[in-house]
Amino acid sequence: LSANLKVNSGSEVALTLAQVALDVPIANWFDYRLSPEWAARIRPGSWVEVPWGSGRRIGLVIGLADESTLEARRLREVIRSLDEAPILPDHWLALIKFASAYYHRGYGEIGLPPIPKMFRTPAGPRARQSAFARMRAAKKPARGTTPLPDSDRAGEPLSTTGPNPTAALDTVLSPAQQAAVDALLEAPGFSVQVLHGVTGSGKTEVYLHWFAEILARNPQAQVLLMAPEIALTPQLASLVRRRFQSEQVVVLHSAMPEAERARGWLAAADGRARVVIGTRLSVLTPMPGLAAIVVDEEHDASYRQHDGVHYSARDLAIAAAQHAGIPVLLGSATPSIETWRAVRRGRYRLLSMPQRMGSAQLPSVETVDLRRDRSGRPGTLSAPVLAALESTLATGDQALVFINRRGYAPVMQCEACGWVSRCDHCSAWRVLHRQSPEPDGQAESKSSRYRLQCHHCGQATTPPRACPECGSIGLVGLGRGTQRIEEELAERFPGHAIGRLDRDVAQRRGAAQAVIDSFHQGKVQLLIGTQMLAKGHDFRRLSLVVVAEGDAGLFSADFRAPERLFATLMQVAGRAGRGAQSSRVLIQTRYPEHPLFAHLAQHDYVGFADRMLEERRDAAMPPFSHQALLRADAQTLEPALAWLAQARESGVALCGTDTDPQLFDPVPMPMQRLKGRERAQLLIEARSRARLHAFLDRWLPVLRSARPRMNWQIEIDPAEV
DNA sequence: AGCACGCCGACT
């Protein structure tokens, strides 16, 4: 239409429109006029304040133009340029654009939320400038807590205590480690390396040596080290700070105080921080000197973001490396099947470290057949396991019991009528928890020492004294969680110090570290805990690991369940045998003949992964097909299902006679009710990634204008289907 | 996503 704006045609002056990304789910960018004053100062990567409706917003300039598809009279003007903010690097803008297209969200929806709130909320110019100035003037973040002794062994990744103290600032690498570092250093530009190293092979040391060389070669270089869990970052940070004393090291994760995160983020975006250690959100941190990325434990499910935009930080790390033209390293003892396929196809380069460092040996892994155990009450420990625990404790060695259920009992039940403690808001049971004793509390009534708590919505209540259905007082906790196992083992092994580590313990500040320290020091001989124990810890006197529920999810409907179980079991088993003594891992299962356990006993990741690839290929599952999930939620299930059915109709209509992609029937989600919402989903599966995205590009706009309105989201490459 | 505007129930 001729009403479209056409300014500056034929002239050489600066472009007069800024394309501004804002955190609104409508469009990738919004066009704003630029006064000559601002036009001279603004470029892609600049930050601006713009009018928006009746208010103002902060946005990112992602491009400049001299014409708009919008009528000239509807364009408004940039209020001002935020010169104090760091210019965002081109490779970061390219990453945001890529992620936007891949996850089908607006540029601003992807790029703005990871920026600390205080930088993206409008404030007076003076207030903002002084905030930036204050942050930049602030002295370096505190260097951990107490100075820790340096390790005298190659590796020793995350041990934070121990009597091993020398002044050595550097370490000697094993031949395998050195070979990996050499290979990394010759990696040309963008490339993906996979460091497949067994637990205890010293992967962390490889990361650090690679980083050290990169930082030494280029004074502008910055490196990013990603870890799956917040809990792992302090240990990594103190190790890295000791090793790179003259450099600024920052940690970024969602649970830190806003001001501290803002300071660290700004140091990264300014290029001052040379090493950034962070969880999944750190992948979207702008780093002008980004020269290398490590994704540690790359297979870990925690790299997936679940609120807001669903993304895989591992996949985005690869995209970030691609746009920055730098190498990325994926480290794991059990790489994801997707990663393994890329290795097998020759897309990623494999670096292997099949041996543990030094004299440490991998543990022997055995299954314990629960079907043969007559004593078997649900979730309890079998006779062979108890015997093994007894003899281990008797010799003075340490043992670890892993059970992935926190609380006392997974559910409360009425023995008379079968009533169970369901959550009102979720399709889940309320878990019976034993209250941790109050510091000075005493003589509480029996019922108040327990709570019923939903692990999904957090809703907690006092357990009823009598059954709400039939009035019977025969209410019992069914099954076993960490608290009950701890209680039972304390009765069985009096005189041995027992510790527990799960999210309930870790809630109290410093409590998790205290438990871990006392286990390191030998003050605790038997440790019971959840996933939290599985990663990163290097317990030297641990010679027995017990997995109470070794077949959780083995026959789940989710095709990724075996892969996750294998990774978890490998990781837990990997805690044993870090010291000199031989060690055992006992896995309780009802399906000891399952091939997964044979691979596990041989420490045979490669065999397992190849088998998984075969199965996935035969069944045309990812990575041999590409999926997206359309989810809808409503107060009741019916409208959500009906809306999805209608969405499916429109999608099928778009496809015409084409049968790829395939749209499945809408179904309730595996956890149908969550936090009071009923949820349903529809699976879309395509033979190629390109076809999937081409289809979604046509379909999603249709859904956005669909009536009636519905709460819905699209998830690309869903982890669980 | 916010935030306005706009028509229908239970309270001061």
Added chain:
DNA sequence: GTCGGCGTGCTC
């Protein structure tokens, strides 16, 4: 007689 419920529409 109002406060307020969320349905609908708009944001360069």
